[in-house]
Amino acid sequence: NSSKKSAESATITVGSMNTDYQVWKHIAESKEAKKLGLKIKVKSITDGVQLNNATAQGSVDVNAFQSWSYLETYNKQHKKTKLAALGTTYYEPMGLYSNKYKKVAEIPDGATIAIANNPSQAARGLLLLQKAGLITLKKNFDSATGTTSDINANPKNLKFKEIDDTTGPRVLKSVDAVIISNSVAFDGGLNVLKDSIYHETISKNTKDNINVLATAAKNKDNKAYQKLVKLFHSKAIQAYVNKKFSGTKVEVKKPVSYLED
Amino acid sequence: MEKVGTMASIVLKNIDVTFKNKAQTVNAVKNVSLEVEQGDIYGIIGYSGAGKSTLVRVINLLQRPTNGTVIVEDQELTKLKPQELRQVRKKIGMIFQHFNLMKSRTVAGNIAYPLLATGLSKAEINAKVTRLLELVDLSEYRDAYPSQLSGGQKQRVAIARALANDPQVLISDEATSALDPKTTKSILELLKKVNEQLKITIVLITHEMQVVKEICHNVAVMEQGQIIERGPVREVFINPKTALAKDFIETSVNIKKALERIEAKNSEWNSEKRLFLLQFAGEETEDGAISRISKQTGVDISILFADMDELDGITIGYTIIKVSGEKAAIEAAYNSFKAAKIKVETLK
Amino acid sequence: MEKVGTMASIVLKNIDVTFKNKAQTVNAVKNVSLEVEQGDIYGIIGYSGAGKSTLVRVINLLQRPTNGTVIVEDQELTKLKPQELRQVRKKIGMIFQHFNLMKSRTVAGNIAYPLLATGLSKAEINAKVTRLLELVDLSEYRDAYPSQLSGGQKQRVAIARALANDPQVLISDEATSALDPKTTKSILELLKKVNEQLKITIVLITHEMQVVKEICHNVAVMEQGQIIERGPVREVFINPKTALAKDFIETSVNIKKALERIEAKNSEWNSEKRLFLLQFAGEETEDGAISRISKQTGVDISILFADMDELDGITIGYTIIKVSGEKAAIEAAYNSFKAAKIKVETLK
Amino acid sequence: MKTEFIDAIYQTIYMTVVSALFAGILGLLTGVALVITQEGGLAEDKLLYNILDKVVNLLRSVPFIILLAVISPLTVFLVGTSVGTTAALVPLVFGIFPFYARQIQAALLTVDAGVIEAAESMDSSNLEIIFRVYLREGLTEIIRTSTITVISLIGLTTMAGAIGSGGLGDVAISIGYARYENDITLAATLVILIMVFVVQIVGDLLVKLTERG
Amino acid sequence: MKTEFIDAIYQTIYMTVVSALFAGILGLLTGVALVITQEGGLAEDKLLYNILDKVVNLLRSVPFIILLAVISPLTVFLVGTSVGTTAALVPLVFGIFPFYARQIQAALLTVDAGVIEAAESMDSSNLEIIFRVYLREGLTEIIRTSTITVISLIGLTTMAGAIGSGGLGDVAISIGYARYENDITLAATLVILIMVFVVQIVGDLLVKLTERG
């Protein structure tokens, strides 16, 4: 039925990872995609840097895994091969989890907290800790690349362990608390809204953490690619995402300009 | 189990060794039985590939026989547990055809190796190694590594190592074949000495008949995995029963060669000019048979070839003589040799 | 560059070989010059560690000399480029002391190895290998691997391999030392044959004087890295100049041993019972000196020990005789031997 | 899931076989070159030896994930894309061949010097000695070593998920491990295990077949 | 940054040295056991050989990242935590020792059978033969092989960042690579390179010192 259309529109390669990969796998095979005449091939690429490189270089057309701040960091370092956001997708709150303590206040002096070892996740985690009242950060803290060395005050003398963010749920038993991004937590059977002892809420402050679809800057206006944004926000897909991820992936339907200011 | 007499140091009974390859089955040793008495020096000869090395490797069970019983110093090795087997092996020194030295140890280290497990002190080991080094004349190579030694030097190290543990049985697989005559001689004297003084039983593979003559008391002749002849060296030398033993003896004294040469040179033989092969084996030679018979019968005797030596107290040997004189005198000479218990054969 | 006469196949000039180790410096070969003529069979003897192997390895530059010039078949190897060197090496076959067979190739494969680079067809190589296998009597082991061979069999494979390429020069480092007498004999005959028929120059290390006697024309005696004596085999045998050469010859004929024995047994020597050592070197023996002199002077002569053989066309050898008779007759006999150009020495 | 799994098996086999082939050739060449150019080697060449030695060490020093990134321009140049199963071949080859080169070097050094010498005396050229002696006499060791290398390579393929290689390792990690689907991890690991066993068994068999005492 | 970098160097050295020590012991034991229990070995034991052979293959089959996870209960049991530099030791040891065992196995198989036989004839016990013959005669090969293994181990430490191991690999990847600070990647890789060279040079030196023709 859609074979006539697909002749003119080439296959779009979407690179993704973790839960996003599942989502896009689903999207690729959905009726909605066919209706829009999109032929989508999804590739699992588990390293963000590689995935962005591949997108800029053209091996991947569109990628779906990163937050706005992750994208900005990338663009800062790659002036010649910039990426552009096609549109926003969703927001998922990062959470602070602990097996030992039920409340933030219970976290004792000298506790060890595991944070992600990649820059945007780490900075985002630190901001979360600040919000939870555990630390204060320097004034000029960069929400994309800030590190533990930008901590201004650490009244509880917390210790930090940088880990691969995908191992978060696995190290829960070894440390006092872990900051885990939602897609990892979800895979690990944790619902951020129920199981975390503290988590992000959507606000202006966390807009950097809104996830986007990205492509090479020169393809920014590619019609077919832009259809992917529309596709993601279609009812059927959102219903799937909500059900599958128990509402932890909160749809964000904003223009790209919302992020840029 | 049959009890073995205490006189026999080594008893091999019905030994078979079969090597199985993908394609081939080699019966390297076939139903060989052998008894070597305490204090004996037993030679094993045979052509290349006869199974000699394989047979002696059975003695300390380096080669497990496919069939058969091995008894050394009254212990049936084939029935021992590893731990016990090691106790018996301690009594068996072995000199390998290919030396098998440890390349990571110096000459002294190689010789000291078997002493490491004996509980001797460092100083004692050192003293012993020094003595052994002197014995094989390698004192100045004490700290050299095998790769820096000549072939003969390597073999001498191997010999010293085999003696280090004061074995009761010494097995030597062509231990002197890479050695020059002087070293060979000194090694053989050494073997003889340890045999006589320490009553060590020696089994010795060689292809040099000279070695057999010089130090062995008994000898076994192997062919195609079997012992085809055996006995006291003297008897085998004087009266070889098999073609192979004869061959060995003949080639060892070079008679055949001499004969060919003599025949090639002297073509005219007749009733007054004969070629005799004399074979001495006994006290007769001492009596000067050749000169006596020459005088008695009046014939002229030229010695064209001679190889005479003593063996186990008895002079034996071969001589090829040209006898010239009257026909009757020559006949008389022939009979005189016979009467003197010298085997005589008219070659021409 | 000095032009070398065409008669010399191998010329070594002032060769030094020094091995340097961390601690030690070994002068394995010291200022050795050697010429081997085309078609010669040149023996090299010497005690273990004398430097024989090192010296012959210089001939095909397996061992680069520290100093000196190597000329083979009129080409100065020390000056050749690798490519050219290979062309010359093709003409030099080598039999190694330790075989150096390739364990991954069958017997046939090992022998065929040097033929692989010659451009011969498979069938031709096969035919040649078959011939060589027959030559060394190993036809039935064609498809065996070296690990399945006895020591002597391995050495025969090495010999066949060295001959495969029809070399003009053959270097043999104790090629027969692991062989039984029969195989040794057949190999020596083989070497002699290739030497005579194909005019191959042969340099041969051995510690068996028998081998030198049997096939060498010239011989060099090495000691501590130097050639201390050299010349035609006959001359060296008859008239050894150095103590080492004498020693070699004596040990090879076992006179010393015989003497000891004889002296131990016969204690009473007097003016009417003397012990002579006769040394033959020439045609005299053919005349039956012993029998003639015995008849002429009336003394009784007993041959206690004899080792006489032909060397390069001349019979040479040692005989120990007991001479009994009147004092004057014994003196006459002594003089007669002298007159007959036989070296005679009164031992007792 | 099932077809994905089968795809993953196919991808792992594809990556292993193809990169083993290329890395094998490169590694053999480099290993042989190391042996013959070293001090006392057939074609002693200090400079070349030092260069090769250093390059091998250099390549072995770079963490694989960084190698993936550093090498990606070459990957694009060679296969047109920097992600996917085929793109993984390039870093895999560069990740494993230096290791294999070292292994080959060690294997060839076990060949008896006397045999090399005999070949030299039989006027063999260096090339002939390499092919007819070193590689042949060292064959058993080379096989042993290749077995170790191929198994290491299978391990390495599991790390190429970063550039979308796919394959069992990727399935085990990005599905089984990340989603705590232990069955999948187990199943993928099991299949890898079977592959490792097959390689080991084939290797052992070849060792037995080629071993000549 | 500077102290972090120095810490990272220290951590890498710490991980390499300590896990090399343990993996060395385990690998040696396993390698020796493989050699002596194999067919025709000193203490032939089909069952034990097969178990060891399979276990080694099994451990080599598990992707390192999965090994990290699978082994974490053991890690917690042994060092009390599953993250951090010390916790990395356990998976590093299990990641490298099976590989080392295979290398040791290959190294020991190059020891001349005749020499083993000679030792047997000199009433050496199996233990004596292992220590006085196999390990000594095979020493040069063992050193060569250990060099390869330590370098592989340094490579492996760069992958333990997932469990917060720290170390140069982690710096190179999580700071240099992930934050696009190429200087740091370069610097870290360079230090790793220097370490690899030091290991290689020491290894080569030891080989030369122990080689006896």
Ligand SMILES: Nc1ncnc2c1ncn2[C@@H]1O[C@H](COP(=O)(O)OP(=O)(O)OP(=O)(O)O)[C@@H](O)[C@H]1O
């Ligand atoms: N491991 C083996 N596998 C197969 N065949 C073998 C093996 N070892 C020896 N043989 C064969 O067994 C036979 C006897 O070999 P052995 O080494 O005992 O001979 P040998 O009498 O010692 O000879 P040499 O005097 O040449 O040393 C030979 O034919 C040989 O090919």
Ligand SMILES: Nc1ncnc2c1ncn2[C@@H]1O[C@H](COP(=O)(O)OP(=O)(O)OP(=O)(O)O)[C@@H](O)[C@H]1O
């Ligand atoms: N690679 C080496 N390093 C150091 N010294 C060596 C080396 N090769 C030989 N030598 C020494 O050089 C000397 C001569 O050795 P060579 O092998 O030439 O002796 P040979 O006359 O052949 O003795 P044999 O009759 O025992 O074979 C010996 O003293 C030996 O120790």
Ligand SMILES: [Mg+2]
């Ligand atoms: Mg033998």
Ligand SMILES: [Mg+2]
């Ligand atoms: Mg020599």
